[in-house]
Amino acid sequence: MDDAHVHDHDHGSELTDTQLRVRALETVLTEKGYIDPAALDLLIDTYETKIGPRNGARVVAKAWTDPGYRRWLMEDGSAAVESLGFAGRQGKHLIAVENTPQTHNLVVCTLCSCYPWPVLGLPPVWYKAAPYRSRAVIDPRGVLRDFGVELPPETAIRVWDSTAELRYMVVPMRPAGTEHLDEAQLAALVTRDSMIGTGLALAPQGAP
Amino acid sequence: MNGAHDMGGMHGFGPVEPEADEPVFHADWERRAFALTVAMGATGEWNIDMGRFARENRPPADYLSKSYYELWAAGTEQLLGERGLVSADEIAAGRALHPARPVKRVLAAADVARVLAHGAPTDRPATAPARFRAGDAVRARHINPPTHTRLPRYVRGHLGVIDAVRGCQVFPDSNVFGREDPRWLYTVRFDGRELWGADGDPTSTVSVDLWEPYLEPSR
Numbered sequence: 001m002d003d004a005h006v007h008d009h010d011h012g013s014e015l016t017d018t019q020l021r022v023r024a025l026e027t028v029l030t031e032k033g034y035i036d037p038a039a040l041d042l043l044i045d046t047y048e049t050k051i052g053p054r055n056g057a058r059v060v061a062k063a064w065t066d067p068g069y070r071r072w073l074m075e076d077g078s079a080a081v082e083s084l085g086f087a088g089r090q091g092k093h094l095i096a097v098e099n100t101p102q103t104h105n106l107v108v109c110t111l112c113s114c115y116p117w118p119v120l121g122l123p124p125v126w127y128k129a130a131p132y133r134s135r136a137v138i139d140p141r142g143v144l145r146d147f148g149v150e151l152p153p154e155t156a157i158r159v160w161d162s163t164a165e166l167r168y169m170v171v172p173m174r175p176a177g178t179e180h181l182d183e184a185q186l187a188a189l190v191t192r193d194s195m196i197g198t199g200l201a202l203a204p205q206g207a208p
Numbered sequence: 209m210n211g212a213h214d215m216g217g218m219h220g221f222g223p224v225e226p227e228a229d230e231p232v233f234h235a236d237w238e239r240r241a242f243a244l245t246v247a248m249g250a251t252g253e254w255n256i257d258m259g260r261f262a263r264e265n266r267p268p269a270d271y272l273s274k275s276y277y278e279l280w281a282a283g284t285e286q287l288l289g290e291r292g293l294v295s296a297d298e299i300a301a302g303r304a305l306h307p308a309r310p311v312k313r314v315l316a317a318a319d320v321a322r323v324l325a326h327g328a329p330t331d332r333p334a335t336a337p338a339r340f341r342a343g344d345a346v347r348a349r350h351i352n353p354p355t356h357t358r359l360p361r362y363v364r365g366h367l368g369v370i371d372a373v374r375g376c377q378v379f380p381d382s383n384v385f386g387r388e389d390p391r392w393l394y395t396v397r398f399d400g401r402e403l404w405g406a407d408g409d410p411t412s413t414v415s416v417d418l419w420e421p422y423l424e425p426s427r
Binding site for chain 2: 044
């Protein structure tokens, strides 16, 4: 009972050094007038609830169903994505790369964590961590196996290391047996990982 | 700099471990560290390359022992200290002890949506013609600047082909010192075996975005 009670509360004494430093930082910055805490709340809410991989999934589903849009996306990714209302920070120079039966694309940022925020939101922990950043360029097939993806040996793999302010998104291959699906149903098959290149689009329900 | 952040091609970090249904943040302090770093970036007191350098310019053991948002918080603290905006005694005390000096801008809640939508474009008008064209064979220079660079170690000295000319873009190596000095940017494709030797995957290539000063013609 006592133990349960203790663990139910956020005791100051249990805060880690990092928690304390970040809290101190925010307090000092607020007292000095350098930040507006309400702006911080809004930034957090934006990336927790508004900007995420559902944006990118809409882009992909539209590219799968609308050849004109697909062409535009491949030629001018930023403009095509902005036309759906997805634009801005970490995505002003967006480049879409398309998977085909011959070529699979994989996106990484070996130096830090560059990622197309407007279409995918903030990157997952593994994307920013050493195992992925170190191995994606030297052993892309091994990395794909970590995700349960085994490509045919003859499929070429193009790795894109985002070292500048260009941001890459992968357009995965449209799964077979989806001819009857509409754009919203197709978007549900487009996973975050399929737009990084560490996954494939999902097979439709009922597919073998 | 040849720091721990430049990890392309390193061994020993183990398998990639994806987390099912991963939340955007794993703790409340991560939310605050993320947001206060973005908000302080919007003050204009430093640019993105200064921000990156503050995170990567630390002993490798320190860099590798910190989680992602721990690095963000540490980098922001460093930048604030260097600019005299927040000092170590204030972090220790958890409150402001010294007078604030005005910053260029403060990100107000009302401006968040507009600022995020506008982003921070880095393309600039060209001041000189591009030296290379798509299809040109190039070699990544073998250089080891101790300061900020976006030329990864694993491509230095290697042969590649210009895949695309990406326009004139702010040059990180000088932007970190406050000079944009825009240079032509190229996507350069390297073969797996050129980068990793005979044991490299012959079916893989790596495309890296490199500025003109990182490249020399290959003849």
